[in-house]
Amino acid sequence: MERIKLGISTCLLGENVRYDGGHKLDRFLTDTLGQYIEYIPVCPEVECGLPIPRESMHLEGDPESPRLVTSRTKQDMTERMVDWAKKRVVELEREDLCGFIFKSDSPSSGMERVRVYNEKGMPVKKGVGMFARIFMEHYPLLLVEDEGRLHNPKLRENFVERIFTLRRWREVLEKKESRGTLVDFHTRHKLLILSHSPKHYRIMGKLVAEAKDIPLKELYQKYQTTLMEALQVKATPKKNANVLMHMMGFFREQLSSDEKQELLEVIDHYRQEYIPLIVPSTLMNHYVRKYGQPYLKEQIYLNPHPLELQLRNHV
Ligand code: SF4
Numbered sequence: 001m002e003r004i005k006l007g008i009s010t011c012l013l014g015e016n017v018r019y020d021g022g023h024k025l026d027r028f029l030t031d032t033l034g035q036y037i038e039y040i041p042v043c044p045e046v047e048c049g050l051p052i053p054r055e056s057m058h059l060e061g062d063p064e065s066p067r068l069v070t071s072r073t074k075q076d077m078t079e080r081m082v083d084w085a086k087k088r089v090v091e092l093e094r095e096d097l098c099g100f101i102f103k104s105d106s107p108s109s110g111m112e113r114v115r116v117y118n119e120k121g122m123p124v125k126k127g128v129g130m131f132a133r134i135f136m137e138h139y140p141l142l143l144v145e146d147e148g149r150l151h152n153p154k155l156r157e158n159f160v161e162r163i164f165t166l167r168r169w170r171e172v173l174e175k176k177e178s179r180g181t182l183v184d185f186h187t188r189h190k191l192l193i194l195s196h197s198p199k200h201y202r203i204m205g206k207l208v209a210e211a212k213d214i215p216l217k218e219l220y221q222k223y224q225t226t227l228m229e230a231l232q233v234k235a236t237p238k239k240n241a242n243v244l245m246h247m248m249g250f251f252r253e254q255l256s257s258d259e260k261q262e263l264l265e266v267i268d269h270y271r272q273e274y275i276p277l278i279v280p281s282t283l284m285n286h287y288v289r290k291y292g293q294p295y296l297k298e299q300i301y302l303n304p305h306p307l308e309l310q311l312r313n314h315v
Contacts, residue, residue, distance in 0.1 A: 099143030
């Protein structure tokens with residue numbers, strides 16, 4: 001698999017570009033996730049021509065359309081930043097990004113809950129950084145997260161799963177469009193989709209079943225939109241446990257009563273959140289191999305992202 005391309009706030013890579021000459025290196029992003037990702041760094045403040053170090057800035061005014069202002073000397077940087085950001089997002093089109101990881105809380109790069117100060121100098125955490133807003137408006141379908149939220153294991157798992165799925169989908173888009181290719185992708189992703197949203201699983205199943213009656217372009221577009229919507233719905237222990245039970249149904253007859261008992265116990269312990277998802281999914285993988293289940297073997301759900309990321313150890 002080609003490396004996945006993501007934009008990233010430059011300071012998260014350890015570059016000394018912050019207003020105080022420092023950085024915000026995030027080791028998970030560089031050392032762990034970085035093995036699979038090609039990062040395209042963007043530092044809005046430096047790239048729009050400001051020096052290092054520089055005066056710190058903040059957002060002020062209406063949280064829906066705030067101004068970007070330096071904190072001490074009150075210079076208004078809004079136009080400078082907006083003009084640069086509008087050009088930069090167009091330039092980024094050639095990178096074919098899958099998404100962007102933003103630095104949280106930054107008036108330029110934060111994607112949500114950034115402080116916006118009112119005329120009395122009181123902050124409300126309702127803003128979006130200037131560059132982040134223009135980026136998300138320009139690329140509404142790309143995956144975005146901030147590094148602060150990625151410290152939460154559930155949000156991290158969800159984001160990484162979506163990136164890897166989007167990458168596989170992009171590989172489908174690189175091939176000649178055909179119903180067969182789309183059906184094959186869907187078949188391998190069925191249980192992954194089910195673990196996020198049974199509702200989208202049904203909608204997509206119907207879409208694929210009616211594929212031959214839908215013009216190919218429309219089919220691809222509908223499928224992509226629904227896939228991204230489905231993966232935005234968070235997978236939960238209850239939904240994962242239901243998927244695992246569904247999988248168990250494929251070889252219930254072949255399991256010995258001991259194996260059945262063990263698997264049921266492990267799934268139940270996971271449902272109650274005593275153990276992480278990696279435990280039942282590893283056991284399930286073992287039985288899938290042992291009993292040679294070709295359909296389950298192909299399921300991305302059992303291996304959604306590289307093991308080295310250790311994601312299922314925490315959810
Ligand atoms: S938060 Fe954004 S603007 Fe600030 S240093 Fe990092 S990349 Fe640059």
